[in-house]
Amino acid sequence: MADGSTAARQVYANLRTALEGAGAKPADVVKLTTYVVRYTPELRPLLAEARAAIFNPAALPASTLVGVQALAEPGYLIEVEAIAVTELG
Secondary structure (H helix, E strand, O other), rough: OOOHHHHHHHHHHHHHHHHOOOOOOOOHHHEEEEEEEEHHHHHHHHHHHHOOOOOOHHOOOOOEEEEEEEOOOOOEEEEEEEEEEEOOO
């Protein structure tokens, strides 16, 4: 991955924006699935650091990390699927 740190920070910043747009907070996320193009174990600390920027490291949601050959959109390096649970008002 060309610049895994930048891509990881951006994808989690985008996730925060999407959560806010849906009226949710990172603390509402109960499950994350992260897909990484050409994953190698050396990328894991970069992903953890980026994730810690929006999630409390002491209370992380259940998480799955999946290495993939490619994503649906050419050029995308990381995709995060999040399931959040909120109370209806």
